[in-house]
Amino acid sequence: MAFEIKAKIANFGGQLLKLEHQSTSTKTKMALNLFLPPSAISHPSTKIPVLIYLSGLTCTGDNCAEKGFLQPHAAKHCIAVVYPDTSPRGAKIDGEDDSWDFGSGAGFYVDATTERWRNNYNMYTYINEELPSELFKQFEVLDGGRVGITGHSMGGHGALTIFLKNPGRYLSVSAFAPMSNPINCPWGQKAFGGYFGEENKEKWAEHDATELVKVWEKDMTLEALIDVGTGDNFYKQGQLLPENFEKAAGDKGIQVRYQEGYDHSYFFISSFAGDHVNFHAKYLCNQVFC
Numbered sequence: 001m002a003f004e005i006k007a008k009i010a011n012f013g014g015q016l017l018k019l020e021h022q023s024t025s026t027k028t029k030m031a032l033n034l035f036l037p038p039s040a041i042s043h044p045s046t047k048i049p050v051l052i053y054l055s056g057l058t059c060t061g062d063n064c065a066e067k068g069f070l071q072p073h074a075a076k077h078c079i080a081v082v083y084p085d086t087s088p089r090g091a092k093i094d095g096e097d098d099s100w101d102f103g104s105g106a107g108f109y110v111d112a113t114t115e116r117w118r119n120n121y122n123m124y125t126y127i128n129e130e131l132p133s134e135l136f137k138q139f140e141v142l143d144g145g146r147v148g149i150t151g152h153s154m155g156g157h158g159a160l161t162i163f164l165k166n167p168g169r170y171l172s173v174s175a176f177a178p179m180s181n182p183i184n185c186p187w188g189q190k191a192f193g194g195y196f197g198e199e200n201k202e203k204w205a206e207h208d209a210t211e212l213v214k215v216w217e218k219d220m221t222l223e224a225l226i227d228v229g230t231g232d233n234f235y236k237q238g239q240l241l242p243e244n245f246e247k248a249a250g251d252k253g254i255q256v257r258y259q260e261g262y263d264h265s266y267f268f269i270s271s272f273a274g275d276h277v278n279f280h281a282k283y284l285c286n287q288v289f290c
């Protein structure tokens, strides 16, 4: 359904819109942020590309909008940035608020199949279908044909899997410290066991970036920028497993950079935000307009 604009905040010469709408995928109200670069305000009839940023565990659309610092770079390239929430909220499901790594704040960008979660936990359909379709309908300045996707940690898993499952739909993909092989890490095993069932391993593999990259069509380029901090405790604990993804990708064009001493926080994300937005701009921006 249509978005209600709750606030318009001046930001890097453009505006950060705080939006809310009723979702048919999650059957809950969903909040998000949309950054419109200066050109969207001064030239509203010139369409601009869109970068979707998927956040990690415990986040809302606010974390990255407030401290990821993608906006100054997006403003420079005339790119809009969408910051969705990470799960439905207040779905009244027994146990939804019991853990920080499952349920509220941890939708994992999948459509759940288990009885308890499947009515509301449809974040894959929400991010991949409903949200863009509603945004492009209401905000005509957004170019639905030029969309890139990125994310952090659980959101990095979301960005990689959504890109890999929809060849050609997204023009670019990158990730900050992505959970790269969820079927083999504790966070992913807990989430997929809950959302798909312990026995449904085929479904698990359908949402695992390392499994998906193995079957990526060899004749399609797969350029992706991935950054991981060597001081990241979740990396050290084996929650991210970027090496597995890199190995499975072989020579398909993935660029994984190991950043010395960086942790998992938004200090890491903001340090490399410019590189990621510049990377997406190569695929999204038509220099005639920007």
Ligand SMILES: N[C@@H](CCC(=O)N[C@@H](CSC=O)C(=O)NCC(=O)O)C(=O)O
Residues within 6 Å of the ligand: 055, 056, 057, 058, 059, 063, 100, 152, 153, 154, 155, 264, 265, 266
């Ligand atoms: N509450 C947890 C830490 C949770 C955490 O670090 N979340 C990360 C994403 S982790 C992977 O998806 C995050 O982005 N947090 C928000 C922030 O603003 O930093 C704990 O206590 O360990």
